[in-house]
Amino acid sequence: MSTPPSRIRRSTLALGGPAAKKALLAMSVATVLAATLPSASAVPSRTSVATAAAADARCAVPDEPGRFKDGTGSATVTVTDVSEDCLRTYKLVSSVSGERVFKEAPGKPTLRSGSVLLDGLYAMAHDDARLNEADKVSDGSYNDGKPIDCPGGCYTTGKEWTYVWTRDVSYSANLGLTAADPERMRNTLAFKLSERRDGSGDTQIIQDTGTGGSYPNSTDRVVWALGASETINWLPDGERQAFAAKAYDAIRNTIEHDRKVVFDHGDGLYRGEHSFLDWREQSYADWTKDDVATIATSRSLSTNVAHWAAIDAASRLADGAGDKAAAAKYRGWADDLAQAIREKFWLPKKGQFSQMLSTEHDTSPVNRYDALGTSLAVLTGVATPEQAEQAVRNYPQTAYGPSVLWPQQQGVPSYHNNSVWPFVTAYMMRAAARTGNDGVATQQARSLVRGAALFGTNKENVNILDGSTKTVINSDRQLWSVAGMMSMVQQSIFGLDAGEDGLRIKPFLPAQLRDTYFPGSKRAVLNGLNYRGHKVNVALDIPEGRPEDGAYRVQSLALNGKEIPAGTAISEDQLGDGTSTVTVKLAQPEAGSGQQARKPVDVSAKESLYGPTTPDVRSVASQDGGLRLSVDIGEEDPSNVTMDVLRDGKVIAENVEVNAGEQAWTDKYARPEDVSPCYSVRLTHTSSGNTSQHAKPECYWGKDDSRVQKVTGEDFEVTGGKKTSDENGVYYSDWGTAPGDKITARITPKATGDYLLQADAAVGGPLNTGVSSGMKMLRVYDDATGELVTEHVIAMPNTGSWTTVRGSTFAKAKLTRGKKYRIELAQDRLAVNMGYFQHNALYKDTRGGPTNNSNVFAIKALLKKQDTATAE
Incomplete structure (x- = not known):
């Protein structure tokens, strides 16, 4: 069957020339924006008239192309074609990456915001996702590189990553990608479950290949539960229950296993490497690179929050399965873990969560931060409201977005170090929305838009030094970056929140973001969401005027023209057959509600961007009833740094002045007669407060x-x-x-x-x-x-x-x-x-x-x- 000619082409042929095409594309912006969808009062029911009106609005094209420009490049997005069913073809032309043409696909959501730039980048994310669809996957380490079946069809990880990796697909599912194809996402997640090879069952989540031979050095496989929870909430009736049962079995087996293998009953935390930041030289001190056991004994923020999410999911799924005893047990585990995270990782003087507790011999929290772990702590509710507000407000930003860790490490190339990762930026935007921080949310949106527009795809990462993609490894259409772009639109701006009891719509539209990308638009519409087998359109009615800051407030919510209480969970029964329309009427931001985002860090200033190099505790010896440490601060200028001394996970001296090179420091209050203390030190730049990694702990095990x-x-x-x-x-x-x-x-x-x-x-x-x-x-x-x-x-x-x-x-x-x-x-x-x-x-x-x-x-x-x- 041939493809029908587009609506534009048919009009051109019928009217005898390009004038008709020009007339159609040159509709006035005011008319287009006013007609994006019929108003709530004009849609009393799902009728053929309403459907036709919606279709006409989707076919309309704004006069102006979408443009992005900054000091590193520019991009223009235009609509070149509109099909009979109102699906657009876009052309993106970038001064950085060249030209790309892509189309909106039948059956996939579309955005009509009044901004060709946002609409086009959202469509490009769906096109990137399409290019990552596969019935078979492959990796050089599996099956001699030959393809492996993925039953039902899967998402691969990116152009350069043609396999399914647990953390990538799980974060992608938890972000926006599930809404594009819940069934394919379910299949992809299921690919990462496995029974034991001896035939004894015990289905668990697979920890991917990794540091020192993978599990139990890396333990973030539990992020799978984040993706599974989101997917369950989008699947249609019947399929949802079957996958929930499978997910519960795998999550329960995994968390029970982890409880016996990597949980420390002493401090109430889980051991194991950071989630996602799994290239140890990039995110750990250099002395860990050859001694992986030290990483296996660390406690990281992101992985502990992921364990919480898995335990929380197990409790909810157990309750849904009628296993009340298991639900109560897991709820107790989750509550205890949340409290331990709040207490052990929070840095009250910094208003931030620590990235990790570095080793068994040094369980003090480092004065270093992790954007993913911070965002997850906020979004899961593990962070208290006060912690969440401070953590989002205080996280350092650069001109190109939030680096995934802070501060950066000297002498380490750009990948996790010195880089923005769009999927983490999307999580930070969600966290900003959760805490009502319009300034931070707008910063994250600009970062996501910039990366997609200039590079013509959703890249794996971006170098914070120059905004380029010059990093050690970088893939086009990286799956979780694709999901991050979808998340910006779906989860942050439109506020889609699929839960067990239904779909909630809680938009967070900062005035700054609206003013930047669609200042004249009175309506933004997300069309064709596939929620539990039902088609849903979501429209935001935006008041006129251009407030300087704050986020628009929800004034009212209507389903198919009938007002319902704001925040209501919309169930499947309420949606019924056909396409439903949810209309959210927004009101002006409250006066004084805006929050100013942090000024981006000057990345050209070394001490603003980097922490000091890692110091060295060379020895610990008994002397005059105390213990004498020999410490080397390396090449750091002693006039620019101070030193903190740590003993057994506690800071025992702060802001100690140092000399060049190797020097002595004595702990007069040690009890070497009955305790074997372990010492570490860290350096801090006095100008910026940026702190080094902790020195490798040195312990005193008695004389000789x-x-x-x-x-x-x-x-x-x-x-x-x-x-x-x-x-x-x-x-x-x-x-x-x-x-x-x-x-x-x-x-x-x-x-x-x-x-x-x-x-x-x-x-x-x-x-x-x-x-x-x-x-x-x-x-x-x-x-x-x-x-x-x-x-x-x-x-x-x-x-x-x-x-x-x-x-x-x-x-x-x-x-x-x-x-x-x-x-x-x-x-x-x-x-x-x-x-x-x-x-x-x-x-x-x-x-x-x-x-x-x-x-x-x-x-x-x-x-x-x-x-x-x-x-x-």
Whole structure:
């Protein structure tokens, strides 16, 4: 079947020349804007007359093209064609990226705002999404690069990323992309669920390949629940319930597993790398790049909020399934976690959430920030209202948008460092809308519009130094960037909020944003939303006048001409058959309600943009009853920085003046006789307040490390493997994957107290990727009675080679002086990496089966705190 000629072409042919086309395209702006949709009073019901009127409005084209211009380039968007069913063809011409032509697609939402620029960029996002649709996906590490079926059709991650990655698709679903095709989004999310390879079921969410062999070093797979929750709320009846049941099973299994593997009952937080910021040299101190276990023991804001979201989803889904006991249990977990995040990550002096608590030996929050984690804390309600308002208002901005982390790191190329990521910007815009901050919301909108207009696609990231796309890696039509553009329109401006009980419309239209992009428009309409199988149009009636700031207020809400209370959840039953129209009448912003956005940071000023380089605690030694630290501030100018000293996660000295290079600082109040303290330091630029990463913690384990008891491979009792040795000592090769493999070491503590138990091991996989991080269950038994004292899963992440030995993560135990203990490392159903799941049966390193080999050279017991009541 041939494509019907467009409405414009038919008119041109019928009237005999280009004059008719020019007449149609040259309709007056006033007429077009007044006719965008019939007013609420003119739409008493869904009739053929109303449908025809809406169609006419959608076909209208403003006189003026859409334009964007700043100091780095310009772009123009024009409508070149309008089809019989009122779908536009656009041409974007950019001084930066050249020309692109794209069309609005049948069955997809369209925007009619009076701004060809916004309408066109929204259409381009849907065109980018279309280009990411696929029935098969591929990646060089899976199935030898050959295509893999994605049942029902999926979204791939971008032009350069033709696979499905858990965090990308999950954030894309939670942003605007679900509304474009809920069924395809469901299929894509389902692709990232997997049972175990041994046939025992236990469907869980897959953690993608990543740092040190992936899980449990990276634990943000739980972001899947954010995407699944949004998708459930858009799917039609029948499909919604089936996917909800599948999602509940996977989320429940995942959070139950994580609770036993990566949750710390001591501080109430989850361990693991930042969500999304998974290139460790970009977002962690340089000393972590070769020692992944330190990242595995960190607590990050974004990942902890993601765990909250998964637990919250499990509670809601359990309640919907009638499992009241599980719902109550998970609600308790979520409430406790939210409180722990509020207390542990909040920096009251900064009015910001900390990016992370950096290691087990330094659980103090860093004075560094993360735009994604901050936004998620606001949007989930984990942040208190006061915290949310301050965090959004205070987050640093640049001329090109919010950098995803702050401050930047010196000597690190632009990718996560020195970059804006549009999907994170979209989350920040949503957070600004949530807190009523019109100034910040407008800044984010400008960033999103600029990137799409100048680059002619929704790029992966943007360099904050010059606004270019010159970063280490950058893909066109990056899926979550596509979703971010949709989110700006759908979730922020129009305020679409799909919930379990229906669709709420809570628009947030800043006066500044309206004045910038569609100042003369009296109406903005989002047409053709596919909500639970029903077609919905949403219209914003905007009052005349040009207020300087604030956001327009909702005056009234009408469904098909009948007024309903503002904020009402519109159910499926209310929508019925055909196309429904929701009309929101807006009122002028309240006087004085506007909020001034922060002035963009001057990125040309080094100390305004970067934190100091990471200092170094070279040693800790006992001296005159105290502990003497040797500290090196590197190449930093001592006149420009001050130093904070941290002991065991607490700041014990602030704004200490420093000298050049290496110097001493003494802790006169340490208790080295019964505590093994761990120290770190950080530097702060006095001019900007930007703070360095924390130094690698250095601990005092007594004179000559007398508080460390160590059993080497020479004295292990081992089941499995083959006794071997190298320059690092004795170990057992090919040990750790077979079900019966076990290492036993015995120790007799010299003091009663709190111990950290750790293995020294080599795991030859790469430091930056893989699915086979070493994991074992560590159990401690009273050797005389056989009583189990404690058990913890420990991670022995990839060390890069089989001759590089690193310490594992820690297990904690209370041990008694003089008792003999048996420490065992063994396989366990909980101590499984991602290679144990069917999804990775096609991964290059686990085609032959899961691997969990570790060359273990020693097991150590480190006395952290001695029980003074039992000390001699």
